[in-house]
Amino acid sequence: MSPFRLPSLIALLWLAFTVPSRADAPHVVASVKPVHSLAATLMQGVGQPRLLVDGTASPHSFSLKPSDAAALSQADIVFWMGPTLEPFLVKPLASLARGAQIVTLIEAPGLHPLALRTAGAWMEGDDHAHLVPAVTGSPAADNQIDGHAWLDPTNAKAMARAMADALIQRDPANAGRYRDNLAGLLRALDALDAEIGAILAPVGAKPFVVFHDAFHYLEARYRLDGVGAITLNPEVRPGAARLSQLRARIQASGATCVFAEPQFETALIGTLVEGTRAKRGVLDPEGALLPPGPELYATLMRANAHALATCLGG
Numbered sequence: 506m507s508p509f510r511l512p513s514l515i516a517l518l519w520l521a522f523t524v525p526s527r528a529d530a531p532h533v534v535a536s537v538k539p540v541h542s543l544a545a546t547l548m549q550g551v552g553q554p555r556l557l558v559d560g561t562a563s564p565h566s567f568s569l570k571p572s573d574a575a576a577l578s579q580a581d582i583v584f585w586m587g588p589t590l591e592p593f594l595v596k597p598l599a600s601l602a603r604g605a606q607i608v609t610l611i612e613a614p615g616l617h618p619l620a621l622r623t624a625g626a627w628m629e630g631d632d633h634a635h636l637v638p639a640v641t642g643s644p645a646a647d648n649q650i651d652g653h654a655w656l657d658p659t660n661a662k663a664m665a666r667a668m669a670d671a672l673i674q675r676d677p678a679n680a681g682r683y684r685d686n687l688a689g690l691l692r693a694l695d696a697l698d699a700e701i702g703a704i705l706a707p708v709g710a711k712p713f714v715v716f717h718d719a720f721h722y723l724e725a726r727y728r729l730d731g732v733g734a735i736t737l738n739p740e741v742r743p744g745a746a747r748l749s750q751l752r753a754r755i756q757a758s759g760a761t762c763v764f765a766e767p768q769f770e771t772a773l774i775g776t777l778v779e780g781t782r783a784k785r786g787v788l789d790p791e792g793a794l795l796p797p798g799p800e801l802y803a804t805l806m807r808a809n810a811h812a813l814a815t816c817l818g819g
């Protein structure tokens with residue numbers, strides 16, 4: 506061996522053991538809790554993703570903190586649903602996260618997207634009283650995809666596959682771990698889908714009203730009869746005229762239940778069901794009250810299924 510080779514070999518070995526390498530966990534940022542939960546499951550044994558929309562914050566009205574911006578600028582991978590669910594991320598992804606692989610989950614292969622229901626709730630003159638795509642919707646909303654796709658577990662499977670692909674590509678040293686975690690997750694999602702189907706089967710024909718139009722995917726998967734959303738924007742409180750209009754619609758639709766969400770005013774729901782036969786329930790589409798982590802997704806789905814079955818079936 507030449508005298509030059511040995512030091513360079515030692516240098517190479519030294520580099521291999523000291524420089525942060527592919528064996529380290531990639532920096533993964535996830536937008537909302539259900540996406541974070543799937544990412545955390547896939548990364549078990551490797552590392553932990555960072556969550557942006559934490560606590561009871563809503564992705565529809567979120568704004569980035571400086572620490573979030575820093576995390577995005579250091580990210581290797583960013584998982585988000587897409588621009589209709591997380592409008593706050595559109596600009597930061599194009600600027601801060603330029604170096605990261607951006608995985609837009611609503612475009613995951615095998616995911617069945619549903620169009621955003623633009624008018625949503627019970628527009629004047631809508632005698633059918635159903636959430637059908639509105640002809641009166643604004644042109645800007647045309648062809649937009651509803652981002653709440655995780656509420657169908659078969660879509661969660663498509664999301665998980667796309668996320669695992671990105672992790673394996675970025676971090677091939679841990680490919681075996683990601684593949685094992687994905688296989689376990691897909692089995693768990695199949696079992697969860699069957700479990701929820703059984704819980705919801707008895708209440709499929711019972712009409713109900715929700716607080717914001719987040720449950721299109723759940724309704725489609727389990728053939729539920731969602732007949733209206735009180736407001737499309739959780740930040741905008743309906744006025745008095747709108748409230749009395751909605752109360753009349755609730756009465757006329759025969760809705761069995763009106764579901765609030767944990768982070769919203771419960772007093773509003775009380776006002777709304779006053780004088781109607783509808784009962785009150787709570788649904789949590791984004792996991793507002795749940796601690797983030799691998800368990801969140803299944804906990805969220807089960808809690809919503811039980812809330813629907815209890816209120817609609819009781």
Ligand SMILES: [Zn+2]
Pocket residue numbers: 565653717718719790791
């Ligand atoms: Zn939402």
